[in-house]
Amino acid sequence: MNLSSTEAVILIGIMALCTFLTRALPFMLFPARRGLPAFVVELGGSLPCAVIGMLIVYCLKDVSFSSPPYGAPEAVSLAVVILLYLAAKNSLLAIAAGTALYVVLV
């Protein structure tokens, strides 16, 4: 923990407020049922997909591929998550098994 409690409270408050803002925005902007600008609708479809892709990279940002173990635990655990999800179609099982394996590996 590098943060003071006040700083942490501020950051959490900011994130809570921004989350509420995203949820409240349509109710603030469109009190009556009116059409949304086409660009906003399209962005609503594509932005979440892009952000999830970027978040995967964000999660792996500190992995070093140039020094041992060359990201091997991450690669193996990620492969287990993917294969298990595709085979069993069970999100929680895939997440739990992949994480457990990773904890064992590192």
Add this chain to the structure above:
Amino acid sequence: MNKNLAALKAAFPFTLPVLAGYIFMGAAFGMLLQSRGWGVFWVLGMSLFIYAGSLQFVAVGILAGGFRPVEAVLIALMVNARHIFYGLPLLGEFGGMGKERAYMIFSLTDETFSLLCSVKPPVGAEKNSFYFCIAALNHFYWITGSLAGFFAGAAVEMKLKGLDFVMTALFTVIFLKQWERGAGRKPALLGVGAGIVCRCVFGAQWFIIPAMGLILLVLTLARFFSARGEKA
């Protein structure tokens, strides 16, 4: 009171699928935050007031990264951008609600949204109370899961290394689900690509804002050019 109890009884069975997911992911969050040395009130506060699964996992990293409020704003807005569209089909539904309306908007997570869009109040349950109970039950499961995870982690008393992989696994599964639906495969790849490029160029600490900028830029340009192509 009786009316509310009836609504609660009517709402509960519909929330059972969310119960399992929220207890599990909430527990993973609580355990993760505990393993980073944060106390129980931080876990409670975040699950109570932020109440957004993906963002709370990312927040664990933000809180470890130093005091960067601008980054917190941008990440919170981008990670939750999808919520902007959840309100639209519910504008009418929430229109008639009184004091519960603000809470309904606050608690509009992915799971609550999909429940509210798919279930109809059974006969005998008052609509507004029924919707409110669905939202409140889900929120309650998330908080309960977070606290359970915190206490489980504290009881084991060993700081499990590598627990943050739960976040990687979560986003990977969401990614796969989106991929299977066939919607937004190009943006999904764009997100991964922009992330990798900016991670290499800007380094691990500072890449997230440039990556988000790049994503928005490419999506805007793609839209601009496809619109021009249609006109020509």
